[in-house]
Amino acid sequence: MRPKLTLKQIARELDVSISTVSKALRDSSEIGEETRKKIKAFAKLYNYRPNNIALSLKNRKTKTIGIIIPEIVHYFFTTVISGVEQVANEKGYNVIVCLSNNSFDKEVLNLELLANGSTDGFILSLAKETMQKEDYHHLIEVINQGMPVVLFDRVVDEIHCDKVIIDDVIGAKKAVQHLIDKGARKIGLVSTVDYVSVGKLRTRGYLNILRDNNFEVDQDLILKIEDMDNSEAKIKEFINNNELDAVFAVNEHFAIHAIKAIQEKGLKVPEDVSVIGFTDGELSKRFIPSLTTVSQHGERMGAEAARLLIDKLERKPEDEDSYKTVIVETSLVERNSTKS
């Protein structure tokens, strides 16, 4: 077990100075042909690699970007990570992933950790708890210190920075319009409570498109789920108490629970009731019937976020610094839970 080689060791071994070694390895013309060759040969033989930490300290940048997500066991977020990773690697950046587990405290902790030199900037989706508390000072503090931040998916207006979001309203409209086009008249909505911004926006899309089509809005056809744990029961009750011919659910899980409930009620999907979900995951593809969904293209979102961040990192200090908001378009993926 030989320990890691440093410039100092090479210098001692070859009886030259540290700077000579450094310069030789970087092909400086200051160093003579012969010495240079000798040093490079030695370095290659013993597989010298510069120490990243020392480089980071010297250069005052780490070539690392952080990403903090609310939960990793979640298809959408993994696709985002995947997108971030691809772009980052392409541009020579490293990715460090942290999980907030939807906890405010853990988000703060992670932020502190990443902000104290470990990363050059980061990409973040807010924890649920943070959005409830509406306490963003930790993020604002970090941004004020000059650390570039890109928010994605779960964003708020109070934080000024680059953002990547989807057109939740438009996505929802597309979905509901599709249901209407296929003949649906009584369309149920299964959403989340309003402090989850995506729930609010998708609900707005639903309402808007109903109005656009001169449909009446019936509040009884709208279910807002507070607690994920009893969502299954709530949805079942909702389905049983209403005569619907279509359901728009703001995520995969709700959609699947709806389908289950519909089938248990003795009705058929999509013959009797059509169902559309939001977020395109494994589940949507593999479920029987496979789910028609609004795909949010997580990978593209991650890629956009990474591009925004790296652009900011590599721009000259204050070259121009307005904050951009990139909207990644959703698309309707038609499968078997809606009439074709």
Added chain:
Amino acid sequence: MRPKLTLKQIARELDVSISTVSKALRDSSEIGEETRKKIKAFAKLYNYRPNNIALSLKNRKTKTIGIIIPEIVHYFFTTVISGVEQVANEKGYNVIVCLSNNSFDKEVLNLELLANGSTDGFILSLAKETMQKEDYHHLIEVINQGMPVVLFDRVVDEIHCDKVIIDDVIGAKKAVQHLIDKGARKIGLVSTVDYVSVGKLRTRGYLNILRDNNFEVDQDLILKIEDMDNSEAKIKEFINNNELDAVFAVNEHFAIHAIKAIQEKGLKVPEDVSVIGFTDGELSKRFIPSLTTVSQHGERMGAEAARLLIDKLERKPEDEDSYKTVIVETSLVERNSTKS
């Protein structure tokens, strides 16, 4: 936008030396009461946080562990990350996640990156391509340089280090025995090609338990899938060409394709044919019928791996260094794809 505060700046501002500031903040008794208070107050006011990079360089450790996984859009791996993260955070470690995307070259790249000072050690599951090539010199090199490594799930004997695996053979036996107990006689196996170690081991479990029960092994009842892309078609063909009363699949996807094929053939699950999968994910829980599976407890594996790694990191140099292999037990989760 005020930039990050350093010891030097505090020192200049308060007209003391850098070391005084450092010592005051660390409550050294060398520093007088009054000065100490003044410095701490100032640091608190301006929210001073020591620079991680500088600390890493000084201490020669980063308090960061790396984890390299073949693909992140995969439920099992995300649960492993989740487990690693929990234990790491508990012990004050940071986690940096890299993806090899099952590519040998990217695995090597990631390894180099993480090994050059960015992390104190890492946790890795081998890329498929690496296992095909059977080329492990990059890992062996890193281990020889004294970097602690823990391998999980996809491991090989050629690499000497700590390992966390599941009892694939036993898990498969449990599954097949369960099928036999429920009366199955013609049990099909849907597995992967043998260079994927888990495929090989689960196949072995299947074969062993058939022998233990004095069943004949019929090679026609064994399907080995090479290419994920055409797995659906292959499985359909397999199901159609054989009269089975049960199927054991080595992962969720294969299991679901099997169920689809069975249903399309006009048979019912579990009444006519029982199906058991391996790996317990979202899909298994939510599919209709929900899947009976062998759960591999990814979270527990991640936690174990992190514990092994951190133990090694915090042990005195060469306190004792044998390599351990931890086996995380699988358990059979009975749901609705098998007879009860």
Added chain:
DNA sequence: TTTCAACACTCAAACGTTTGCGCAAAATAC
């Protein structure tokens, strides 16, 4: 009055790099 310890603080080295500058010797010019 001298001696010495205690106190409160500063210096400087170290972690592993990079890089502008300086300096000697060799090579060229006059």
Added chain:
DNA sequence: GTATTTTGCGCAAACGTTTGAGTGTTGAAA
């Protein structure tokens, strides 16, 4: 043979931190 340039290399500072050793002042014991 002297003056100047070129060549080849080393010194030292810097990034931000920690820490043992050193220093100067004070106060008390001898």
